[in-house]
Amino acid sequence: MTAFANRRLRVLLAKLGMDTHTIGVTVIAHALRDAGFEVIFTGLKQTAEMVANTAVQEDVDVVGVSSLSAAHMKHLPKLAEFLRQKGAGDKLLIAGGVVPLEDIPQLERAGVQKIFTMGTETKTIVDYLQTWWAAKLAAEQSGG
Amino acid sequence: MAIPNRHPDNPVRDALTPERSVSPLTDAFNAWQQNTQGPEVAKRGERQTPFKTQALHWPVHPLYTPLDLEAAGFDYQRDVGFPGEYPYTRSVNPNGNRSALWTMAQVTGFGRGTDWAKRARFMLDQGLQGLILEHDLATTNGYDSDDPLAEGEVGRAGLAIDSLEDLERAFDLPFDRLKYLMSVCNAPQPVNLAMIIAALEAKGVDPKQFVLHIVNGILIEYTCVGRYIYPPKHGLRIATDCFEYMIEHHPNWAPISIISAQLYAARANPVQELAFSLSIALQHIDALLERGHSIDKVAPYFHFVTGIDMDFFEGICKLRAFRKIWARLMRERYKATRPEAMKVRVMSSPGTMSLTLQQPLNNISRLAIMATACALGGVGETMTTPLHDEAHALPADEAIRVGAAIQHIVAHETGVADTIDPLAGSYYVETLTRQIEDAVMTEIDKIMAMGGALAAIERGYFQRELAREQCDRNRALEDGSRKLVGVNHLVHAEERREIPIFKLADEVEAEQIERLQELRKRRDQNAVDVALAAVRDAARSGTNLVPPCLVAVKAYATHGEICNAMRDVFGVHHPDAQTAGV
Numbered sequence A: 001m002t003a004f005a006n007r008r009l010r011v012l013l014a015k016l017g018m019d020t021h022t023i024g025v026t027v028i029a030h031a032l033r034d035a036g037f038e039v040i041f042t043g044l045k046q047t048a049e050m051v052a053n054t055a056v057q058e059d060v061d062v063v064g065v066s067s068l069s070a071a072h073m074k075h076l077p078k079l080a081e082f083l084r085q086k087g088a089g090d091k092l093l094i095a096g097g098v099v100p101l102e103d104i105p106q107l108e109r110a111g112v113q114k115i116f117t118m119g120t121e122t123k124t125i126v127d128y129l130q131t132w133w134a135a136k137l138a139a140e141q142s143g144g
Numbered sequence B: 001m002a003i004p005n006r007h008p009d010n011p012v013r014d015a016l017t018p019e020r021s022v023s024p025l026t027d028a029f030n031a032w033q034q035n036t037q038g039p040e041v042a043k044r045g046e047r048q049t050p051f052k053t054q055a056l057h058w059p060v061h062p063l064y065t066p067l068d069l070e071a072a073g074f075d076y077q078r079d080v081g082f083p084g085e086y087p088y089t090r091s092v093n094p095n096g097n098r099s100a101l102w103t104m105a106q107v108t109g110f111g112r113g114t115d116w117a118k119r120a121r122f123m124l125d126q127g128l129q130g131l132i133l134e135h136d137l138a139t140t141n142g143y144d145s146d147d148p149l150a151e152g153e154v155g156r157a158g159l160a161i162d163s164l165e166d167l168e169r170a171f172d173l174p175f176d177r178l179k180y181l182m183s184v185c186n187a188p189q190p191v192n193l194a195m196i197i198a199a200l201e202a203k204g205v206d207p208k209q210f211v212l213h214i215v216n217g218i219l220i221e222y223t224c225v226g227r228y229i230y231p232p233k234h235g236l237r238i239a240t241d242c243f244e245y246m247i248e249h250h251p252n253w254a255p256i257s258i259i260s261a262q263l264y265a266a267r268a269n270p271v272q273e274l275a276f277s278l279s280i281a282l283q284h285i286d287a288l289l290e291r292g293h294s295i296d297k298v299a300p301y302f303h304f305v306t307g308i309d310m311d312f313f314e315g316i317c318k319l320r321a322f323r324k325i326w327a328r329l330m331r332e333r334y335k336a337t338r339p340e341a342m343k344v345r346v347m348s349s350p351g352t353m354s355l356t357l358q359q360p361l362n363n364i365s366r367l368a369i370m371a372t373a374c375a376l377g378g379v380g381e382t383m384t385t386p387l388h389d390e391a392h393a394l395p396a397d398e399a400i401r402v403g404a405a406i407q408h409i410v411a412h413e414t415g416v417a418d419t420i421d422p423l424a425g426s427y428y429v430e431t432l433t434r435q436i437e438d439a440v441m442t443e444i445d446k447i448m449a450m451g452g453a454l455a456a457i458e459r460g461y462f463q464r465e466l467a468r469e470q471c472d473r474n475r476a477l478e479d480g481s482r483k484l485v486g487v488n489h490l491v492h493a494e495e496r497r498e499i500p501i502f503k504l505a506d507e508v509e510a511e512q513i514e515r516l517q518e519l520r521k522r523r524d525q526n527a528v529d530v531a532l533a534a535v536r537d538a539a540r541s542g543t544n545l546v547p548p549c550l551v552a553v554k555a556y557a558t559h560g561e562i563c564n565a566m567r568d569v570f571g572v573h574h575p576d577a578q579t580a581g582v
Helices: A023-034 A048-057 A072-085 A101-110 A122-143 B024-044 B066-071 B113-125 B164-170 B189-202 B219-223 B232-249 B260-265 B270-290 B295-301 B312-333 B362-376 B397-413 B427-449 B453-458 B461-479 B506-522 B525-541 B546-554 B559-570
Strands: A010-014 A038-041 A062-067 A092-097 A114-117 B103-105 B130-133 B180-183 B211-214 B303-308 B345-350 B382-384
Touching (some): A010 A023, A023 A092, A023 A122, A072 A101, A092 A122, A122 B461, B103 B397, B113 B130, B164 B189, B189 B211, B189 B546, B219 B232, B219 B270, B232 B270, B232 B453, B232 B546, B260 B270, B303 B312, B312 B345
Parallel strands (some): A010 A038, A092 A114, B180 B211
8 A cells, every 4th residue: 555545636626707606515515525535625616627737736546626607618618628728637527506417418528527416415416525535546557 | 301402403492500500380391292292203213313404404393382482581572572673583674564565576687688678568568667778698697799708698588788779779768657676686786877878868857756776785695696896895986986976966866675585596505695685785884984974874875675485484483583683783783773774675575496497387386485474573664476487487377377376365365464473472484593603693793703795705705605505406306305296296207398488589699789889889999988988987996887877878878888987997707617616
């Protein structure tokens, strides 16, 4: 087991554009911290580029976007693109909130890897991230 | 035999010491508990351990008796008194709802911004005299439509306002019939106020025959919802400028509402909701008093909007305690003397927080129960009802009709509004009202010890308290300790749970941006620059911001430009995670 393997998962939680509804992101932030993850919050009124910059500066593993406005189809593909441009395309980009099912395929094609829709329990998200993190660490260990 | 200490967190109960409890009623109560209730509980148990109120999680006892009131030192004249008289617990209105019912209102969205004037005309044709002017999120947050942050939001949640021209277009309304306009555009208030004043002038509206109501209780936005721009102390200064301008130039207008319901929707329990919103009101009042106004002049302008949740008695007692606490604060803290200063003005509303996306028809019964609680609690001046299908889409016509009918059913078919404050004297209601009052006063004292609401916001106290409630409530729903029908109880597994999102054509945004950019080309740029410099000067020097904003909007400086002029001086609010409570 390397020291690297003991590193805690670092998650950046973000709010994009004018969406200022914070209850969901607050509940998720606390649940992820309770699960032992490090959580960083961007604050409100962020552009996709601002979030991508923060993700790079903070060297996070996961970028999670809470979206409760209808502007997700504008912001999320842009965020995926900025992350790739900044050489951060390996970070896990996930989103949750009010996202209609019909929008999901397009968002997935744009590079959002998982979308948690309304009513998802916090445990589901924690489990998903733990599984992803374990797989990533295993891959890194076997790779190097 | 001693009465067990049934309520360790509650000082009211602590007063009931065994030594004092020597009345025959105490003996009878103890005998009942031991001989009659006790064996039943021993045999059948209780279906919950312990019983607690929904939001406050306060223990609910099996039985309330005169002993509870005695323990609390309840004094009829001091604690409740008479309607229309201090401390107004029973009603601020001397005849309750017997002379007239509360005003029945309904808040409905207007759909896309370009339809606003058309929709407003339609509502006026239905006999409404008042309208709510809702801006889109870009405008509410102080940005022009072509700002990158505004992408995808232009005209979506309300009217997009970039310049006075937009508002003049929207005000193509029959102002002979429109008597009241409420504006919910808080953070850019001097710009918003100036635009409305200028547009009304352009339409030749007599401001004395018309009431503009601005929400203006900006400090709430820093605790939840987040529609702020500048750091809180500058937000407060801006709100105070607007209040002062209005009472000086338009004393018949309504310069402030504290939207306490916003705290409720952010999961504040009744004690937090009242303590936070009241301490915020006190901060706004202190700012006005510092400018030399008297409490008797400014207090009557204060207005609150509160939400009533599904816990019937928490809601009823919250409304009763609200009236009494306001009266006490105004008299005891500020030495107000005018009755108008001590009568709290409240609009109450069944809450949206307990409405579920799942099984939406259930929401009609929830709304009826909450509306009944509002009525039993004394309502206030006005009640609004949300709509049972709000979570789903733009409200359907049927939902609008049902929403209006709920209030009429409560008012005309149940009799709850026919005698004033009908639950007064109930051992439980008076006990809970008093517990809420005491807890709110204690919480307000705590906030004052921090330096008041502004200081509490700056250090993130409210935000962290709300975050804790949000997480607790979510946990209770996830672990099933709180039951919500359709969500974690009586769930229909096959039910589709999706919210259709209103999709607005991209052309609306493109057209709005085109109009804005075309305006910037043809206006007198020099006049705009001079006007914006004057806004910066006022921001810096501390003179009232409304007059230079009036000049700027008339020169067709844009909404975002004027907000930016103030950003140049005030900076922007960007709390860290700790302060935001996230």
